[in-house]
Amino acid sequence: MNRSFQYILVLFSLICENLICQCEEGFTYNNTLSNNINILLGDSCFYNDDLEGLSDLISINNLDYDNAFGIGTQSWFNGRLKILVAGNYGNSSGVNDTIFSLPESIGNWTGLSGLYLEWNRISSLPSSFENLKELRSLYISNNILEGVIENLDSLSNLKYLDLGYNKINQLPISICSLAELQYLWLFNNNLSSLPECMCDMNIDWSSDDSAWFPFFAIGGNSLCENIPECISNSENFNISLDQFYYSFQIDSPQECDFANINDHSNIPYEIKIENPYPNPFNPKTSIRIDLKKSGMVDILIYDLKGSLIQILNGQKLDAGEHTFNWDAGDYSNGIYLMKINTTKKTFVKKVILIK
Template sequence: MKKLIILLMYFIFISCSQKEGCMDSSACNFDDKAENDDSSCTYSEEYYDCDSNCLFDENLNGICDELEILGCTDLNACNYNENATEDDGLCSYPEPNYDCDGNCLSYNYECGDCEYTFFTEVPHSINILSGNNCFKNQDLDVINQIISLNNLDYNSPLEVGTQTWYDGRLRIWIAGNYFSGVNVPLDTLPENFGNLDDLRSLYLEWNNIKVMPESFENLTNLISLYFSNNGLTNIINNIGNLTELYNLDLGYNEIKTIPNSFAELTNLQYLWLFNNQIETLPNGFCNLNINWSEMDPAWYPYFAIGGNELCENIPECILNSSHFESSLDQFYYSFLVEMPQNCED
């Protein structure tokens, strides 16, 4: 019995002499000297280390990437999200002179109509033929889209090119890449471009615009369109909708085909298609009311189509035209140049 008591006391002594502590190596208080786990292990919260620092925080804002909430963080936006921790770039705002619910704020609006915006001052490049400093939002929105899409450095849509307005609508817009225009090349036109439906004259020369938006078909009041030197590759299928067109300059582009509706441009008097890649012309092309071979009093041709690839099945009116292989000099359009069709291949 005495020996049993001594042995029991020995085991108690041995047990009491073992160091207790946390023996889980993944715990924050892991003790590598502990010999007996005392269930005291503590662990970091999910997504954090033991010092309460985020394991992943790419933008270093103190919020772990896994806990970030994307949303609009602008208090002035219609879709502001008070729970968002990181802006998603998708903030939306009310239209000018409207609140977020689409209600008109006419009580503090100079023009008395939410469809227009009043400008206290306008640039010298603005010509107002009739009306006051109220400009239709429908037109301003298109120009703002152009500013955004092309990353232009303008503070107001009224600063873009030379503009002529009539009763709040844009009538003439000079937006070519030169001094009186935008003076910086445009690459893209927005799909809502057709909302400029009161436009009468449009100048877009010397830009880098490759595609004519389909909404161009809505420019039914357009009389003059100057779209040369752009690298333009297409003409919209419904160009025939532009029945008021009188002047059309599409020279020095990369156009390959002419749509069938082209024959519906019955008011067209000047048509310049030189220096493109046109291979064929649509049926009815000769029905256009154009003087195919004559010059106007200023010695400009009414028609010229040199420098294309018209080699076979050429309509008689074109083949017999004095300007079948004529072009204008590229930079100033000041004199005729001979430009044969490219039929080498």
């Protein structure tokens, strides 16, 4: 073998190792990866269609990343995107700016099992979302979703579904066919009705797991009548998780115009509580209460740590309209809970202080 041939053979081997021969067709080789990429199993070959979905996600939201590998925290398994963490957390584990839209090409992520998109401004899911049939965990709280895909049962492997703190006003009947679902969080949306078939779902409606997370929670909606029995009887019917860290449960009653409550003499007791206005506010907001019968009313202000910071009222009120003002000039920006206790029922209103 002459030297020229040896040189060509060595050169071809180098080219093969670094550019061509490492990956099957449809995959791209990349051996210069940053710390946000985790390879669970396999080598440095990445499925082109998965990369396309990542690139489109970056481009349609004008995110500041050089390539598909830059966004969020990615976990890959045998060349397929397995987990994507792209919440807007304000740290390096998520995205560096807000996601407003999801591209149709995320339907390419057919191997995806975990998707984390919290704290963005996503208003809808693309129709191709139905292709994510391997998805087991979907966390998309604190967005502005108004609904989910109609054929939600296409996500047949889903075990964890967090839709909390959105603007969802209706759920499709197909949710009832999610046979593998174990955790369902629907709190703080705009739901006023639910599919009757939800009671056919195999969910523990009232219990918590060993870490004190509820399997089901739906507080902070407007579910006031014609509620499926399994939901209305749930211990977590008026429960939410704290908005920022999900570190503790909070009381979050359904928001209904009138709560009809019977006292011991079976005389109807009615109270109307209007939403605080303005909200968000700086630094003053007001809440108006209309009592149909005199009674004790406590109006308490809590921070999100659950600490009582101010009492607006703690005495008996006459029947009629009452307005209470809160001056939060001494408090920092953030979300506060306005808790209204009557002798028979508790209401919670969320207010946002922005200075």
